[in-house]
Amino acid sequence: MTLPIQQDFSLQAFNTFGIEAQARFFAEVQSNEDLMSLLFFKGFKNIHRLILGGGSNILLTQDFEGLVIKIGIKGIEKIREDEESVWVNVGAGENWHEFVLYCLDNGWNGVENLSLIPGTVGAAPMQNIGAYGVEIKEVFDSLVAINMTNGELRTFTKEECKFGYRESIFKNELKNQYAIVNVTFRLTKKANFNISYGAVAQTLADMGVTTLSAKAISQAVIKIRQSKLPNPEQIxxxxxxxxxxxxxxxxxxxxxxxxxxxxxxxxxxxxxxxxxxxxxxxxxxxxxxxxxxxxxxxxxxxxxxxxxxxxxxxxxxxxxxxxxxxxxxxxxxxxxxxxx
Structure with missing residues (x-):
C-alpha cells in the first residue's frame, strides 16, 4: 500500500460545520486505482468506511472509528456533442461551483441556477441538489460508481438513480454501498433559461440585466445566496x-x-x-x-x-x-x- 494513510486525523477542516471529530484512519484518493487499492487493502477489509466529498452536507456527532476516504478524483472532459447538446464527464472530486463556472465559460447551459452550491460533483447526484427551480436530474446523463464490497465498476442511468426531492438511490437502498467516481452531464448549447423561481427575476431586474444569459442568471443566484446564506468560512x-x-x-x-x-x-x-x-x-x-x-x-x-x-x-x-x-x-x- 503506497497511498499515505493518516491515523487519528482531525476532520474539523473537512466539514463545513467546523465540528471537531477524528477519523481513526484517513486517506485521500486521486484515481479509481487509488480507491480500489484502499477499499481492498487487507488491513481495512472489515473496517467501517465513510466516503467524503466537500463535507458540506454532513453533521459529525462523534469520532469516526473507521476509514474516511476523501474523494479527490479530478478532470473535466467533453466526450461528445450534437447540434443541441454537449456531454461532459467530470471527476467526482471536482468542486461543484468551479464546474458551474467552467460550463459558463464554455457556453454550456443548464447548471447556472445551481451556482454557489457547496460541495463536490460526486455528491451532487447523491443529494439530487437543486436550487431556484432546477435540480441536478434535469442535466444528469449517467454516473460511474465502485461497489465497495466487490470492486465492480457500475454505470447508473438517470432512471437507475431514482432521483427525488433531495433524494437518490444512494441515500436509500444503496446507502454506503457505492463510491461515485465520475458523473456525466448533458448540457445544452441553446438557451432555455428558468427564472420563475424565488427572487431570480427581480434580482436580474435590480441588476439592470436586459439581455438574459446563463452568466447573468448565475450572478443573480450568487447574489441571492450570499444575501440569504452564511459563508461556512465565517460561521x-x-x-x-x-x-x-x-x-x-x-x-x-x-x-x-x-x-x-x-x-x-x-x-x-x-x-x-x-x-x-x-x-x-x-x-x-x-x-x-x-x-x-x-x-x-x-x-x-x-x-x-x-x-x-x-x-x-x-x-x-x-x-x-x-x-x-x-x-x-x-x-x-x-x-x-x-x-x-
Missing part, C-alpha cells in the same frame, strides 16, 4: 438543514384557515410544498441561540456553529425544532443533512 453551517415538507392539499387548506399568510408551492393536484424556513420561524426559532449553536439570524432553515459546538448539540437543536413544528403545525420536518 460553521451546512446550508439548509431541513427539507421543505410536502403535505396534502387537505392539510394545507386546514393550516391556511389558521395561518392565512402561509406560503406554498403547488406540486400537483394532491400535494403542496411548504417552506421549512417559514414553519421554523413561526415557532420562534429564527436567530435563537442555545450555547454554541442556534439558527441563523437571516435564515431560520440554517443551523450554525458559533464556535466550539459539538455535533450532538446541533443534532439536539435540530430535534427540538422538529418537535416544535410537529406540535404547532402537525408537520414532521426531514433533515436534509446526513447525520454521521
Amino acid at each position: 460553521g453551517n451546512a446550508g439548509s438543514f431541513f427539507k421543505n415538507p410536502e403535505i396534502s392539499k387537505q392539510l394545507f387548506e386546514e393550516l391556511k384557515e389558521k395561518y392565512p399568510s402561509i406560503p406554498s408551492y403547488p406540486i400537483d393536484e394532491q400535494r403542496v410544498k411548504v417552506p421549512a424556513g417559514w414553519l421554523i420561524e413561526q415557532c420562534g426559532w429564527k436567530g435563537k441561540r442555545i450555547g454554541n449553536t442556534g439558527t441563523h439570524k437571516d435564515q431560520a432553515l440554517v443551523l450554525v456553529n458559533y464556535g466550539g459546538a459539538t455535533g450532538q448539540e446541533i443534532k439536539s437543536l435540530a430535534e427540538q425544532i422538529q418537535q416544535s413544528v410537529v406540535e404547532k403545525f402537525g408537520i414532521c420536518l426531514s433533515m436534509e443533512v446526513n447525520i454521521i
Whole structure:
C-alpha cells in the first residue's frame, strides 16, 4: 500500500460545520486505482468506511472509528456533442461551483441556477441538489460508481438513480454501498433559461440585466445566496438543514384557515410544498441561540456553529425544532443533512 494513510486525523477542516471529530484512519484518493487499492487493502477489509466529498452536507456527532476516504478524483472532459447538446464527464472530486463556472465559460447551459452550491460533483447526484427551480436530474446523463464490497465498476442511468426531492438511490437502498467516481452531464448549447423561481427575476431586474444569459442568471443566484446564506468560512453551517415538507392539499387548506399568510408551492393536484424556513420561524426559532449553536439570524432553515459546538448539540437543536413544528403545525420536518 503506497497511498499515505493518516491515523487519528482531525476532520474539523473537512466539514463545513467546523465540528471537531477524528477519523481513526484517513486517506485521500486521486484515481479509481487509488480507491480500489484502499477499499481492498487487507488491513481495512472489515473496517467501517465513510466516503467524503466537500463535507458540506454532513453533521459529525462523534469520532469516526473507521476509514474516511476523501474523494479527490479530478478532470473535466467533453466526450461528445450534437447540434443541441454537449456531454461532459467530470471527476467526482471536482468542486461543484468551479464546474458551474467552467460550463459558463464554455457556453454550456443548464447548471447556472445551481451556482454557489457547496460541495463536490460526486455528491451532487447523491443529494439530487437543486436550487431556484432546477435540480441536478434535469442535466444528469449517467454516473460511474465502485461497489465497495466487490470492486465492480457500475454505470447508473438517470432512471437507475431514482432521483427525488433531495433524494437518490444512494441515500436509500444503496446507502454506503457505492463510491461515485465520475458523473456525466448533458448540457445544452441553446438557451432555455428558468427564472420563475424565488427572487431570480427581480434580482436580474435590480441588476439592470436586459439581455438574459446563463452568466447573468448565475450572478443573480450568487447574489441571492450570499444575501440569504452564511459563508461556512465565517460561521460553521451546512446550508439548509431541513427539507421543505410536502403535505396534502387537505392539510394545507386546514393550516391556511389558521395561518392565512402561509406560503406554498403547488406540486400537483394532491400535494403542496411548504417552506421549512417559514414553519421554523413561526415557532420562534429564527436567530435563537442555545450555547454554541442556534439558527441563523437571516435564515431560520440554517443551523450554525458559533464556535466550539459539538455535533450532538446541533443534532439536539435540530430535534427540538422538529418537535416544535410537529406540535404547532402537525408537520414532521426531514433533515436534509446526513447525520454521521
